[in-house]
Amino acid sequence: MAPTQQSPLNWDLTKDQIEVTYKRLINEKKTLLDTIAALPLTEATFDSVVLPIARLDNETAAEFGVITFVQHVSTDKELRDASTDAEKALVEFEIECGMREDVFKVVDTVYKATDQSKLSPEDARLLEKTHLDFRRNGLALPKDQLAELRTIKKRLSELSIQFSRNLNEADVELLYTREELDGMPDDFIAGLKTKDEDGVTKYVITTQYPDLFPLLTLATREESRKRMAVAGESKCKENVAILEEAIELRQKAAKLLGYPNHAAFVLEVKMAKTPEKALSFLKDLRNRLAPLGQSELDQFRKYKQEDLARQGQAATNVVVESWDYRYYMNKVKEREYNVDDEAIKQYFSMDNVTTGMLSIYQTVLGLKFVEKKGVSQWHEEARLFEVWDGASDTFMGHFYLDLYPRKGKYGHAACFPIRPGSQLSDDTYSTPVAAMVANFSKPTPNTPSLLKHDEVVTYFHELGHVMHHLCSQTRWARFHGTSTENDFVEAPSQMLENWCWEPKVLRGFSSHYQTKEPIPDALLDSLIKSKNACAGLFNLRQLFFGLFDLTVHTQADGKVDTTKLWRQMRQDISLIQPAPNTWPAASFGHIMGGYDAGYYGYLWSQVFSADMFYSRFRKEGVMDPQTGKDYRFKILHPGGSRDGGDLLRDFLGRDPTIDPFLKSLGLE
Structure with missing residues (x-):
């Protein structure tokens, strides 16, 4: 082939x-x-x-x-x-x-x-x-039940597409004065559109990620953050009814097929196999993380209490709200680890990060990338690359990078596997094509696009999915690339995130966008030490999403008030309640986009990603070509043509264990 x-x-x-x-x-x-x-x-x-x-x-x-x-x-x-x-x-x-x-x-x-x-x-x-x-699909069912199942599945398809369309098209705009944007950096302000309102110049802020996350992280005025959080968590109210109808229909379908609930149906073909095993994993991890999360929340509360006192406000019974989460997480990094995200991003321009990242993937995976210009694109900002095997000079496929936000575009960061690799009827091999679509901050007239460190991590992660797609070679399209069990598919990309915490790697593509100087050692050391900053609250938040997803999909009748349940579970598990009078589940795209009863897979697969990195790459060298070759051919190359557990055993030489993951969080 x-x-x-x-x-x-x-x-x-x-x-x-x-x-x-x-x-x-x-x-x-x-x-x-x-x-x-x-x-x-x-x-x-x-x-x-x-x-x-x-x-x-x-x-x-x-x-x-x-x-x-x-x-x-x-x-x-x-x-x-x-x-x-x-x-x-x-x-x-x-x-x-x-059917x-x-x-x-x-x-x-x-x-x-x-x-x-x-x-x-x-x-x-x-x-x-x-x-x-x-x-x-129910082909063993009696005809009347099969007909009912067919109707349900068609309706679920309609609901999923409508949910996604509503999210893609929804974009709330808020107007802020310059004073209300206190704390926001100049390059952020420079990239904003303005409107005149009653003779006052106001800045247009949208609920797209490049606006939403920086404001929630940096705006010093609590009211400014609150407005943004409420707007972000109250988008697409029509999606509430869509989601709840889908949950009920999924449960009906599962019952028709002889499963106790939708989660049992979904997990049958995943690594976890049963909801009970996935829930046990999440609950055990929650018990381990809860004390750490509570201590971090106490620190947030202390910081907020100090802020309120400086403003002359009552500082008793302080509550950390959802709009405080990113803000005080950033404060912990600044105060406890001396990490300044705004200072750090000056060293990570989009061009430098892209060039450095592609170089790393080429070295580790034994690849060669060649950018192609003057070819058909869907937008002038999209870039196209050829992928070649570095040793044999064999052509392997193409990938696109489309990295900046625009109206109507997909609003998150993701890899889209456009064409799977497969053997064609004439015995030639159809090479894969993938696209990484993201929404990083656009360049301004005065500055290039500058990435915060967590955006660099996102970039590495999603490009990791692209590499999974490009490095896979299977006979059948249905098994190609990321077509693995959903609770394994994130592990290869999560493993590659670790490169974003390696000092030598970061130095390799850090360069101040003005002075061209590499990132100072002190700043880099502080960043590396902050890796587990607020790890308790961060992972409890992930646990909440996973447990919410499994809870709604294990209800006996499928009937659930998602807004009420979200509020209850968010407070109980993540320790932080959502904004009042909002319906955040309406924007939980994963639950309608193929991760239903599967969000737990992000944490589940973290166990495997940590084991792969710490047991092989950390010991043998993060840039070691032989380890990279093993990873490429034992983990990425088979795609979904073999079970994920078998791939892990091939690469690790044993069954995977949770210990490296716990150690990576500082829990053992």
Whole structure:
């Protein structure tokens, strides 16, 4: 399966082209499935049934990826809407395909008659997963229940797409005077639009991350932070009803399929296997973290008490609110560790970080990146890179970087696997294409884009997903790259975040954007020491998200008041309550974007990422090419063609353990 160098994807799309493409894709697959369903059972074999379906998925994956990706990045609302409509139609069609009784009858015959020991491991896995997909789609149910399940799944698809569309399109604008923005740095102010209101110049602040996070972290006036927090946590009220309907429908579907709840259905095919195991993990970790989190909260309360006293306000019974969380976390870093995020970011311009990061990935993973210009893009800010194997000079694929916010664009940071790698019908190999989409602060007339350290970590993490996609090589598209168990998929990227805490690595791409001097040792040392600053509260917050997700998806009837439950659990677990009269669950994109009953996976996979880093890279060298080669070929290369647990055992030489993770948090 030698990869063949392919041209970059074409992004010169029209609304009509998107519509024509998705309808053709639906027609091609329907025709194939009709043919397979009509096969006499005596002619049903792996080669005549399972392979043709998988081959068609391989052949059409690129077009599917392109037309459904456009909704996240295009500046043209008509194109975004067309892309959203295409995804809705394709997802609904895939639901229908997965619930065709006539096709399942043929697949079931093949599954029962095939000696899997005579298939290659990946082909055997393909057969196993294809058959399991049909069973999990209810094909063993009576016709009336199957019809009900089909209706539920289509409605869930509609709800998920609408939830995401509402989030992407929602952007609240607030107006602040310069005095109300006390504490905000000059480069932040310089990048803001202004409006005249009653003769007063006011600054426009949005709820997009490049505005939201800095203001909540740096604005000294509590009222200014509160306004922003309330605005951010009260977006998309219509999503509350969408989420609650989805939770109830998921529970109904699970019951129809014979599972006690939606979480049990979801976790069956993950590393954790059962909700009980995931909940036990989270609750054990919560017990370990709670004392640390409480001591950190006491420190926050002390700082806030001092601030209130300086302002002449009563300072008894001080409550740390949600809009105080980032602000006082930053104060801890400044006061206890002498870390000044604003000073640090002067040394991490976007250009330097990008160049340094790409160099690190090339060295560790044995790759070579070549930027391509003058080719079709969806936006002038997007950059395209070719990926080559550094040793053999074999072409491996493409990736895009689209790093700054704009209206209508996807609002978080993520890797989009646009085209999976796979073997085509002519025995050539279709090389993968991925895009990293983010929302870092844009350059201003006076300064380049400057990244805070936590943004550097985010950059490393999401580019890690891109590398997972590019370094994987599988025969079948369904197993490529990040198509692993959801509670394993974050581990490879989380592991690579550790490079952001290595002094030599940071020095390698730090350079003051004006003086060109490297970051001072004292500033760097303070940053490294602050790695576990507020680790208790930070991880309790992650635990809250995971426990909230599992709680709503283990309700017996699926009925849940998400706003009430969110408020109760947020206070109880994270120790900090949400802003009043808000509905933050309406913006919890993960729960409607494929991580339902799966958010626990972020912490679950942290265990594996810590074990990989501390047990191999820390001992053998963070830039050691042999360790990097092992990581690339034992963890990234197989994609989802093998179980995550098997990949870990190959790389570690043993079963993974939680000890390195606990030590990394300073808990043992």
